[in-house]
Amino acid sequence: MPNLDAYLPSDPRAFAARALTANAREMQGSLILGIGAEVRALAAAGRPLCNLTVGDFDPKQFPVPASLSAGVRAALEAGHTNYPPAEGIAELRKSVCGWYKRSFGIEISPDWVVVASGARPVMYSTYRLFLERGDTLVYCVPSWNNGYYGQLTEAVQVTVATKAENDFMPTAEELAEPLKGARLFTLNSPQNPTGTMIKPERLAEIARLVVAENERRRETGERPLMWMWDQVYWTLTFGAEKHAHPCALVPEVAPYVVTVDAISKSFAATGLRVGWAVLAPPLAERMKALIGHIGAWAPKPEQVATAALLDDDAAMAAFGEGFRAALHERLSLLDQGLTRLGIQHLVPQGAMYLSVRFDLFGKPGVDGQPMQTNESIRKWLLEKAGVAVVPFQAFDLMEDTGWFRMSVGAVSTAALFAALVRLEAALAT
Ligand SMILES: Cc1ncc(COP(=O)(O)O)c(C=O)c1O
DSSP: OOOGGGGSOSSHHHHHHHHSOHHHHHOOOOHHHHHHHHHHHHHHTTOOOEEOOOSSOOTTTSOOOHHHHHHHHHHHHTTOOSOOOTTOOHHHHHHHHHHHHHHHOOOOOGGGEEEESSHHHHHHHHHHHHOOTTOEEEEEESOSSHHHHHHHTTOEEEEEEOOGGGTTOOOHHHHHHHHHTOSEEEEESSOTTTOOOOOHHHHHHHHHHHHHHHHHHHHHTOOOOEEEEEOTTTTOBOTTOOOOOHHHHOGGGGGGEEEEEEHHHHTSOTTTOOEEEEOOHHHHHHHHHHHHHHTOOOOHHHHHHHHHHHHOHHHHHHHHHHHHHHHHHHHHHHHHHHHHTTOOBOOOOBTTEEEEEOOOTTSBOTTSSBOOSHHHHHHHIIIIIOEEOEEGGGGTOOSOOOEEEEEOTTOOHHHHHHHHHHHHHHHHO
16 A cells, blocks of 8 residues: 655655745644644643633533534434535524524625635635735734735735723724725624723724715725624623624615624534624625635534524523623633732623733743743743733734733633632742
C-alpha cells in the first residue's frame, strides 16, 4: 500500500508557497483556537487551569434545549436526509419571520431570510456580496473575525477603535468620517469579545447616519453603504440593558441592513450549525446562490427542529431563563471577584464574555523581564495563576492596552472560584 507522505516534495512548505494563491498564503488561522490548543496541552499535563478562552459552550454545563435535540432525532427518523432548499426550508424561514415580529416588532416575509450552516457562512457571503477587491470595509475594534473576512475579500480595512468608557461601542460621531468612503460596515451587539451592548439611542443614531449617507449617495450615484448587523448573542442579555434591532428603531435603514443570527449562541447549539441572514429580497436571492454554490446549507433535520423551536415561545422562554441565569451566575462571580481584587473590568451586559484589564506592564514576566505586551501578560496569567484568557489583539486591536476577554461558556462556578483564589495568590507575589 503506497504511503502518500513518501510522495510529498522534499520541501513541502516551498511547494505549498508555489501552489497556493497569494490570498491563501496570507490567510490566518484563528488566533483564539491557537491559544486554546496551548491551554489544552497544559491541562493535559495536569496543571490546574481555568480555561476562559473558548467562545463555545461545554454541553455538560450548557446543554441545548431538550425539545431541540428531540426534534433533530425525530426529523432524522422521519427521513429528512436529502438536500434542503438552498435558501433553507420554508418552515424555518417563516419561523424566523414570526420570531422577529414577536421579538422586535418588525415585519418581513420569508423572502428576506436565507438559512445556512451557522452565522459564519452568511457573514462571509455578506462580505462577498458587497465588497470587491480594494473596497473599503469599516469595523470597530475590538471585534470578532472581521479582519479574517476582510483579508479573504481583499478589502481595504478601516478600523475604528472604541473606548472602554463607551462600553467598547462606537458612536455615530466616530463613524461619520470613516463611513463616507465605505461599502460595508459591521457591528455586533451584544459583542464578542467585550460582553457589552450598544444602547438603543446610540444604535438609532448610527442607523440614521447610514440612512443619511445612502441618501447622499443616491444623489451622486455612488454605490450604497451596506451594514452587517450581527446579533448572534441577542437573547443573552443581563440586567437593565435591552437588545434593540436597528430596523425597528429606524425602518428606513432596512434596505441596507444584513442581519446575521443563529441558534449557535442563543440555544447553546454551536455544533448543530443553523444560522441565517435577513436582507432585502433581491440581495437575498444572490446570497442564496452563493450559499448554494458553497453547499453551506444547515443540515435538514436541524432546520426542521429549529423551525419548531422558534415557533414555541414557552419552550424558548423556559430554556432561556435557566441558560441566562447560569451564564449570569458565572459572569457575576467573575465580576465580584475582580472587583474584590481591584482589577479594572466592565460589568457584563450580554453574551458570555467579560472585558478585563490586567495592567501588569513593567512587572516581571515569566522570563523575569518586565512585561511590555498583552502576550507577556497572557503567558504570566496562564503560568502563574492558571487563568487562560484571550488578549484583545485576537480581535484586531493592535495596541497593547492590557485588555483581555474572559469567556465563561466552558467553566463551572467551582472552577471560577478556584481561579480567583489562584489569581489573588499570584498577584500577591
Ligand atoms: C459575534 C459572533 N458572530 C458570529 C459568530 C459565528 O457563529 P456560528 O457559530 O453560528 O458560525 C460568532 C462565534 O463565535 C460570534 O462570536
